[in-house]
Amino acid sequence: MKKIVAVSGSLRTDSYNTNLLNKLSNIFKDEVEYEILDISSVPLFNEDIENDKNKYIDSLKNKIKNSDFVIISTPEYNYSVSGVLKNALDWFSRGENPVFENKDVGILSASPSKF
Numbered sequence: 409m410k411k412i413v414a415v416s417g418s419l420r421t422d423s424y425n426t427n428l429l430n431k432l433s434n435i436f437k438d439e440v441e442y443e444i445l446d447i448s449s450v451p452l453f454n455e456d457i458e459n460d461k462n463k464y465i466d467s468l469k470n471k472i473k474n475s476d477f478v479i480i481s482t483p484e485y486n487y488s489v490s491g492v493l494k495n496a497l498d499w500f501s502r503g504e505n506p507v508f509e510n511k512d513v514g515i516l517s518a519s520p521s522k523f
């Protein structure tokens with residue numbers, strides 16, 4: 409069975425983006441393994457600590473590495489992605505285990521704004 413992991417760029421309880429990712433699980437149902445990764449406890453990236461053993465970061469990276477597809481849904485914050493998402497992507501892009509190499513990634517954004 410194909411594995412899809414999803415990442416929301418919003419930590420808000422009633423986040424439209426997280427809701428969108430939750431709704432996708434109804435569509436995928438039993439056809440794929442689907443997991444929304446929890447990035448709420450990813451520390452602020454700092455090169456001083458990037459090589460420290462961090463089981464939480466390693467586990468998130470391994471889930472992405474072992475997936476067939478990654479879906480990111482993020483709000484637009486000031487014409488960019490949210491800070492929490494950027495911070496997580498900075499962690500995921502570093503080290504001996506570069507998880508996005510040859511990875512198919514889809515990016516969505518949900519917003520109540522007409523922009």
Ligand SMILES: Cc1cc2nc3c(=O)[nH]c(=O)nc-3n(C[C@H](O)[C@H](O)[C@H](O)COP(=O)(O)O)c2cc1C
Nearest residue numbers: 418420423424425426483484485486487519521523
């Ligand atoms: C710091 C901040 C910056 C924002 N910047 C934008 C923006 O540039 N464009 C936009 O359409 N909405 C912007 N918004 C509104 C968000 O799209 C809106 O709050 C959205 O609901 C956030 O997504 P969420 O529901 O998944 O938390 C911003 C909101 C915040 C808190």
